[in-house]
Amino acid sequence: MTIIINALILMGVLGLISGTFLAFAAKKFEVKEDIRVAVAEKMLPGVNCGACGFPGCPAFAKAYVKGEAKNDGCLPGRRAGVPDKLKKLSEIKDDDLNAMGEKLGGDIQKIIEEIMK
Numbered sequence: 001m002t003i004i005i006n007a008l009i010l011m012g013v014l015g016l017i018s019g020t021f022l023a024f025a026a027k028k029f030e031v032k033e034d035i036r037v038a039v040a041e042k043m044l045p046g047v048n049c050g051a052c053g054f055p056g057c058p059a060f061a062k063a064y065v066k067g068e069a070k071n072d073g074c075l076p077g078r079r080a081g082v083p084d085k086l087k088k089l090s091e092i093k094d095d096d097l098n099a100m101g102e103k104l105g106g107d108i109q110k111i112i113e114e115i116m117k
């Protein structure tokens with residue numbers, strides 16, 4: 001009986017140590033997403049058609065934020081006003097966008113609504 005209790009205690013201690021280490025590692029090595037890329041991607045139609053010359057909307061959003069794509073590069077999004085949305089996004093400074101993200105709890109849709117006001 002004692003051996004079973006010792007095994008359970010050992011398993012509990014190992015689980016606690018492992019959990020603590022994984023929680024620390026997750027926080028330490030967390031990859032923060034660029035909020036500007038996330039907002040740009042959400043502004044796109046999400047068709048992933050490749051008509052912009054990039055292998056999908058996420059790639060186009062990253063390229064736009066880097067300055068490697070024009071705001072009117074998304075052909076399906078032209079009628080939906082994507083160029084205007086992307087232009088307004090590019091006019092916002094990083095600090096203002098980050099502050100807006102914190103204020104709105106990181107809700108990308110609300111950030112877009114705030115930008116388009």
Ligand code: SF4
Pocket residue numbers: 044045046047048049050051052053054055056057058060061073074075076077
């Ligand atoms: S053209 Fe527009 S909808 Fe198509 S992949 Fe590019 S960004 Fe996405």
